[in-house]
Amino acid sequence: xxxxxxxxxxxxxxxxxxxxxxxxxxxxxxxxxxxxxxxxxxxxxxxxxxxxxxxxxxxxxxxxxxxxxxxxxxxxxxxxxxxxxxxxxxxxxxxxxxxxxxxxxxxxxxxxxxxxxxxxxxxxxxxxxxxxxxxxxxxxxxxxxxxxxxxxxxxxxxxxxxxxxxxxxxxxxxxxxxxxxxxxxxxxxxxxxxxxxxxxxxxxxxxxxxxxxxxxxxxxxxxxxxxxxxxxxxxxxxxxxxxxxxxxxxxxxxxxxxxxxxxxxxxxxxxxxxxxxxxxxxxxxxxxxxxxxxxxxxxxxxxxxxxxxxxxxxxxxxxxxxxxxxxxxxxxxxxxxx
Amino acid sequence: xxxxxxxxxxxxxxxxxxxxxxxxxxxxxxxxxxxxxxxxxxxxxxxxxxxxxxxxxxxxxxxxxxxxxxxxxxxxxxxxxxxxxxxxxxxxxxxxxxxxxxxxxxxxxxxxxxxxxxxxxxxxxxxxxxxxxxxxxxxxxxxxxxxxxxxxxxxxxxxxxxxxxxxxxxxxxxxxxxxxxxxxxxxxxxxxxxxxxxxxxxxxxxxxxxxxxxxxxxxxxxxxxxxxxxxxxxxxxxxxxxxxxxxxxxxxxxxxxxxxxxxxxxxxxxxxxxxxxxxxxxxxxxxxxxxxxxxxxxxxxxxxxxxxxxxxxxxxxxxxxxxxxxxxxxxx
Numbered sequence: 001x002x003x004x005x006x007x008x009x010x011x012x013x014x015x016x017x018x019x020x021x022x023x024x025x026x027x028x029x030x031x032x033x034x035x036x037x038x039x040x041x042x043x044x045x046x047x048x049x050x051x052x053x054x055x056x057x058x059x060x061x062x063x064x065x066x067x068x069x070x071x072x073x074x075x076x077x078x079x080x081x082x083x084x085x086x087x088x089x090x091x092x093x094x095x096x097x098x099x100x101x102x103x104x105x106x107x108x109x110x111x112x113x114x115x116x117x118x119x120x121x122x123x124x125x126x127x128x129x130x131x132x133x134x135x136x137x138x139x140x141x142x143x144x145x146x147x148x149x150x151x152x153x154x155x156x157x158x159x160x161x162x163x164x165x166x167x168x169x170x171x172x173x174x175x176x177x178x179x180x181x182x183x184x185x186x187x188x189x190x191x192x193x194x195x196x197x198x199x200x201x202x203x204x205x206x207x208x209x210x211x212x213x214x215x216x217x218x219x220x221x222x223x224x225x226x227x228x229x230x231x232x233x234x235x236x237x238x239x240x241x242x243x244x245x246x247x248x249x250x251x252x253x254x255x256x257x258x259x260x261x262x263x264x265x266x267x268x269x270x271x272x273x274x275x276x277x278x279x280x281x282x283x284x285x286x287x288x289x290x291x292x293x294x295x296x297x298x299x300x301x302x303x304x305x306x307x308x309x310x311x312x313x314x315x316x317x318x319x320x321x322x323x324x325x326x327x328x329x330x331x332x333x334x335x336x337x338x
Numbered sequence: 339x340x341x342x343x344x345x346x347x348x349x350x351x352x353x354x355x356x357x358x359x360x361x362x363x364x365x366x367x368x369x370x371x372x373x374x375x376x377x378x379x380x381x382x383x384x385x386x387x388x389x390x391x392x393x394x395x396x397x398x399x400x401x402x403x404x405x406x407x408x409x410x411x412x413x414x415x416x417x418x419x420x421x422x423x424x425x426x427x428x429x430x431x432x433x434x435x436x437x438x439x440x441x442x443x444x445x446x447x448x449x450x451x452x453x454x455x456x457x458x459x460x461x462x463x464x465x466x467x468x469x470x471x472x473x474x475x476x477x478x479x480x481x482x483x484x485x486x487x488x489x490x491x492x493x494x495x496x497x498x499x500x501x502x503x504x505x506x507x508x509x510x511x512x513x514x515x516x517x518x519x520x521x522x523x524x525x526x527x528x529x530x531x532x533x534x535x536x537x538x539x540x541x542x543x544x545x546x547x548x549x550x551x552x553x554x555x556x557x558x559x560x561x562x563x564x565x566x567x568x569x570x571x572x573x574x575x576x577x578x579x580x581x582x583x584x585x586x587x588x589x590x591x592x593x594x595x596x597x598x599x600x601x602x603x604x605x606x607x608x609x610x611x612x613x614x615x616x617x618x619x620x621x622x623x624x625x626x627x628x629x630x631x632x633x634x635x636x637x638x639x640x641x642x643x644x645x646x647x648x649x650x651x652x653x654x655x656x657x658x659x660x661x662x663x664x665x666x667x668x669x670x
Contacts (some may be wrong), residue, residue, distance in 0.1 A: 057568050092574055101571035113562040116581045117661055118588070128570045163660040179570075 002072060002083065003030035004219050005054070005104075005187055010067035012046070012053050012243075019292040023049040023062065025243035026318070029236075033186065034213065036220040038234030038251065040227060040266070044288055046243035047223045051189040054221070055100055056091035071187075073103065102132040105180040109192035111172035115164035121172075122148075122160030125179045132183045147178040151208060170201035174208065181212060188213075189221045194229055206233055227270050231255055236326075239263050242289060242299035245320055249327040259329045261306040298332055307333050339656065339663065346649050357641040358416070362409045365634035373401060376425045395423070416638065422631035426624070431635045435617060441510060442616040444528075445535055445605070450597060452540040453547055460544075461551025462583055468556060476548070483545035492538045492611040508613040510535075535612055539605045550590060558582035588659050595651030598643040 012024040023046040031037050041047040052058045054069055069086040089096050105128075108114040115124060122144055129140040141160070148156035151174040164172055173193060180188060190209065194202040210233060213220055222233050230237060230251070237254040239247040239262065247260040258264045268282040286303040289295060298304070298313045307313045316332040323329055373395055377387050396402060403411075415422070421431035460480075464473045496508065509516070510531045515524045558564070559582050567577040606618030617636075624632040656663045 055569055057565060059565075097571040097573060099571070100569055106566075106569040108562055108566060110562055114566045116563045116567070116585065118585055118659055119581075120660075124566075127567075127572070131571050163664065165661055166664060179566075 002070070004033045004072050005031040006068070006070040007050070007054070008068040008070070010050065010053060010069065011065045012049050012058055012062055013065050014062045016061060020294075021291045022243050022294070023291075024053060026067075027238075027240070027243070027245055028067075028320075029238055029245070029248065031187065031219045031221065033219055034217045035235045036213065036222055036233050038230035038237045039221060039223045039240055040225065040230045040237060041240035042225060042288060044291065045240045047225075047240050048191050049243075050240075051106060051191050051221060051223055054086065054187075054189060055104055055106055056086055056089070056096050057100070071099070071103065073099075098132065101128050101180075101185070102183045103185055104187040104189065105183065105185040106189040106191060107173075107176050107180045107193045109195050111169060111176045111196065112164060114176060115172065117164055120161050120163055121167065121175045121179075122162075125160075125175070125182055128179060128183050144178070144182060147182045148175065151175070151178045151181075151212070152204075153178070169197055170204065173197060173201075173205055177205070177208065177212070181216065181218075184216055185218055187219050187221065189223070191223045192225070193222075195224070195226070202229065209233065227255075227266060239266070242295070244299060244318060245328070245330060246300065247327075247329045247331075248320070249329075253324075253327050257327075259323060259327070260300075260331045261304045262300045265303075265305070298330070342656070343649075343653060346652065350645050350649065353645055354642060357645070358413055358638060359409065361634050361638045361641065362412055364637060365412075365630045366405070368628050368630060379425070416635075421635040424624070424629050424632040426627050426629040426632070431632050434620065434632065435635065435639075438615055438617045438620055441614075442605075442618070445510075445532065445539070445614070445616060446597065446600065448532060448536045449540045449543065450594070452536050453543040456540070457544045457547035457551060458587070461548045462555060462578070464548065464552040465555035465559060465586075466578060468552075480545040480548045483541040484549070486542070488538055488542055488605070489607040489611045491541060492535075492608050495534060495538060496612070510614055535605065535608065535614055538612070539608055547590065551586060554586035554589060555582055558586045561585075588655065591658050592651045592655040594654060595647040595649070596644075598647035598650070599640045 007030070008028050010024055010027045011022070014021040014023055025046070027046075027050055029037060039047045039050060049058060049062065052062075053064055056064075058064065064087050067087060071084050071086055072082060073084045084099075086096070086099070115121060122141065125144040125147065126137070126140040129135055129143055130137070135143070145156045145160055148160060153159050153171060153174050159167070159171075159175075164175075167175060173196075176193070188209075193209075194205050197205060206229065209220065209222075212218075220233070222230065224230050231254075234251045237247075237249060237251050238245055239254070239260065241262055247254065247258065247263045249257075249259075254263060255267065258267055262284075265282075265284045269284060271279075271281055284303060285305075289299055289302075295301075295318075296314075297316050297318060298307075299318075301307070301313045302309075304313065310333060313332050318330060320328045320330045373392065376395075377392070380387050401408065412422070419432060421435070423429075424431050424434055427434055460476055464476050467473050510528055511524065512527050512531070515527045518524055559578075561582065564577065564582055567581050568574075572580070605614075605616065606622050608614075609616045609618040610622065621633070621636045623629070624636060
């Protein structure tokens with residue numbers, strides 16, 4: 001049985017006046033039903049664009065230039081095959097729209113700005129239902145109330161008529177989750193859903209997502225720069241840097257046996273609860289390469305403290321190598337050693 | 339909401355009183371009172387002044403009394419709809435303003451409708467297809483419309499229609515209807531003439547609105563809630579009209595109230611050029627000939643409309659934008 005969602009050698013490039021930004025440059029992964037894939041990376045690493053590409057809502061001037069996004073679909077009208085390549089369909093067409101919000105839905109970082117400020121929360125939740133399923137307005141309202149109740153919003157029958165600014169940050173993110181899940185999607189893309197929240201609310205939202213995942217059985221792609229959050233929710237982890245996968249492994253392996261120097265550096269930079277106060281935090285020297293640059297070899301070359309400027313790292317073409325059945329790493333030196 | 343409106347209306351009262359005092363002072367500013375002006379005008383034209391009429395006028399406006407009593411009398415008369423007497427026209431002010439005001443209102447309302455009907459779709463198109471050749475084309479047209487003074491545009495239109503089409507487009511009525519009583523045919527005739535001032539006055543407004551809608555919408559199109567709507571599976575046209583356009587026109591909806599005072603004075607120069615029987619030219623001539631009762635009435639009327647218009651704007655804005663209605667605590 002093929003995986004629910006399979007992304008194969010995805011490349012998304014942004015064609016701007018100054019040149020080409022390779023925001024996603026050959027990313028592959030697969031996602032099983034009911035599992036969570038964590039995508040972790042710095043700002044600008046291209047992790048959000050992966051989510052947008054799957055929904056086919058990459059903003060202009062971005063384009064999917066290569067790759068396949070294979071989704072297992074239920075039988076839809078005018079559609080016989082079981083596997084649908086999302087790259088080949090018209091992003092503005094009816095088919096793409098029938099998948100968006102229904103088979104695959106998304107929650108966003110800023111729950112304040114991600115709701116329209118002049119429409120009630122309820123009308124925005126009901127909208128998804130009214131687009132995708134054949135329900136009456138009253139029925140949609142009932143389902144929306146039920147969903148708000150399910151995500152832990154007290155007095156949902158009153159809150160459904162509230163405007164976004166009348167809810168607290170945590171409540172808004174709960175409402176956002178209700179909106180994404182109201183059509184029971186099989187894949188949920190969560191793009192930094194806890195970044196704008198207090199730590200205690202973060203934990204509540206993560207617990208809620210896990211609970212709902214168990215109940216509805218959907219697969220989650222969880223995009224975050226926060227390693228703590230990723231370790232909490234993911235089954236598998238994708239470490240992304242400069243649009244490329246640096247390391248891919250089950251969550252335990254990533255945190256216990258990180259192989260790529262970049263992953264190791266990321267983990268070192270996280271302060272632990274037992275870190276003595278006033279110790280200087282470990283940082284990764286340097287910044288991301290120029291987004292317009294085309295880099296053949298390892299994009300971490302130059303910031304990496306392990307290889308010491310070995311020209312092999314710079315010149316060896318990028319390749320993700322299997323080091324154990326579930327562990328992949330794209331480090332030329334590491335590969336040479338093995 | 340109702341408490342808010344009532345509070346705002348109560349605040350309007352002291353504002354209007356202050357405005358009326360200033361209006362009255364302006365009426366009093368020219369040397370002598372207006373009867374002196376009237377008498378000198380009459381004697382200059384060789385007519386004799388009827389002493390009895392003079393006394394009656396003095397009595398009516400309380401000119402022998404102290405200034406504050408004169409003010410109170412004027413203000414009370416104003417409240418009762420007696421706006422005083424125009425000495426230039428030798429008619430009550432209310433009679434002078436009456437019909438002109440209704441024609442002005444008709445032109446202004448048509449202009450507002452014209453402006454919205456043209457600028458909204460063009461503004462949306464320009465924003466959604468930013469930097470397309472059509473956007474550039476419409477932008478150029480818009481700037482020409484913005485940069486051309488209305489009276490110049492009116493002159494050009496007059497000349498073109500007269501020289502090439504043999505039409506005289508001045509005025510609001512054909513000669514045969516100008517003095518005729520109101521009838522269905524006269525209304526039809528009015529609409530045949532109406533589009534010219536509407537287009538001329540509407541052009542600059544339209545150009546301005548297009549720029550505002552385009553700018554606002556470009557800001558809104560980049561907001562995350564648009565992505566949210568797209569991720570929900572809404573069609574592009576539907577989602578743009580429902581979300582960003584709805585937010586982008588809020589500031590414009592609130593400007594509707596401010597156009598109220600413009601109803602009276604806004605198109606004065608164009609109206610002079612086109613020979614329109616509206617209030618604008620009347621205001622102009624009242625100011626030129628120091629017909630102070632008439633001018634004072636206009637000042638009072640314009641100020642009151644500004645105050646009422648501001649209130650209307652605020653109510654409209656609160657009505658369309660829940661963040662204002664409920665007092666948003668966190669800014670967007």
